Amino acid sequence: MSESSILQCDDVTVAFDGFKAIQGMSLHLRKGELRFLIGPNGAGKTTMLDVICGKVKPTSGTVAFKQTIDLAKKKEHQIAQLGIGRKFQAPSIFPSMTVFENLEIALRQRRGVFTVLFARMKAEERERIERQLVMIGLHNKADWRAGGLSHGEKQWLEIGMMLLQEPEVLLLDEPVAGMTDKETDKTGELLVEIARQHSIVVVEHDMEFVRSFASKVTVMHEGKLLKEGTMEEVQGDDRVAEVYLGKRRDADVSRSTA
Numbered sequence: 720m721s722e723s724s725i726l727q728c729d730d731v732t733v734a735f736d737g738f739k740a741i742q743g744m745s746l747h748l749r750k751g752e753l754r755f756l757i758g759p760n761g762a763g764k765t766t767m768l769d770v771i772c773g774k775v776k777p778t779s780g781t782v783a784f785k786q787t788i789d790l791a792k793k794k795e796h797q798i799a800q801l802g803i804g805r806k807f808q809a810p811s812i813f814p815s816m817t818v819f820e821n822l823e824i825a826l827r828q829r830r831g832v833f834t835v836l837f838a839r840m841k842a843e844e845r846e847r848i849e850r851q852l853v854m855i856g857l858h859n860k861a862d863w864r865a866g867g868l869s870h871g872e873k874q875w876l877e878i879g880m881m882l883l884q885e886p887e888v889l890l891l892d893e894p895v896a897g898m899t900d901k902e903t904d905k906t907g908e909l910l911v912e913i914a915r916q917h918s919i920v921v922v923e924h925d926m927e928f929v930r931s932f933a934s935k936v937t938v939m940h941e942g943k944l945l946k947e948g949t950m951e952e953v954q955g956d957d958r959v960a961e962v963y964l965g966k967r968r969d970a971d972v973s974r975s976t977a
């Protein structure tokens with residue numbers, strides 16, 4: 720087991736009323752890794768994120784955080800507290816508050832910090848929020864009402880809010896869905912930057928996006944690991960092409976919208 724391993728899911732099975740949505744899936748993530756999890760509809764990608772964040776309990780298998788912490792035994796809020804942040808497709812921001820206020824709330828909710836300390840931390844707090852605003856590209860919109868932001872900007876705000884809670888692992892479900900091409904590119908750059916200090920798992924359907932920003936891709940099919948490797952290796956795999964395109968060996972995975 721590598722020392723830089725942060726998350727190790729082994730032989731995970733999930734059954735919903737007897738239906739096996741995950742069937743012996745393994746996923747190993749290293750510190751500072753940006754991993755893309757792809758696969759056709761119903762492959763089990765979202766369920767895998769649900770298992771990691773504790774929303775769904777595995778029927779069997781192990782989910783280890785930092786090699787020693789058994790996440791399968793923890794409750795969802797404990798897993799969040801340990802430093803695993805989950806972002807769903809719909810942004811959960813406070814639309815009537817400003818961008819800055821949203822970040823302030825997130826900072827105050829950060830794990831392991833007692834509210835009483837905040838009176839003494841004001842300047843440092845403000846600085847952290849300013850830095851976060853720059854990182855997510857919203858420094859010019861700090862005073863905007865969050866509800867008035869574009870769809871992409873709302874997603875970045877939510878990512879910024881997650882980061883202020885100091886997670887070590889971020890789980891993102893289709894972060895670029897509904898974004899313009901420009902917003903999608905900016906999001907990719909943001910994720911690459913975030914991965915310098917965090918580990919990220921991104922469930923994604925947009926193959927153009929995955930191709931542009933992925934170094935390692937995990938392909939799931941029918942609840943199992945189908946292939947793992949670089950985008951080139953994944954695209955060159957016959958079984959992946961079959962799953963996406965129905966046995967057309969010459970076809971390009973990237974054209975699939977599945």
Ligand SMILES: Nc1ncnc2c1ncn2[C@@H]1O[C@H](COP(=O)(O)OP(=O)(O)OP(=O)(O)O)[C@@H](O)[C@H]1O
Pocket residue numbers: 735738740758759760761762763764765766767
């Ligand atoms: N709570 C549930 N109860 C019953 N079946 C479920 C539940 N959640 C997911 N499933 C089923 O498990 C399978 C895997 O679903 P999952 O959402 O993980 O797939 P996915 O790869 O994320 O698909 P998509 O890309 O369409 O979101 C699907 O057949 C789905 O219908």
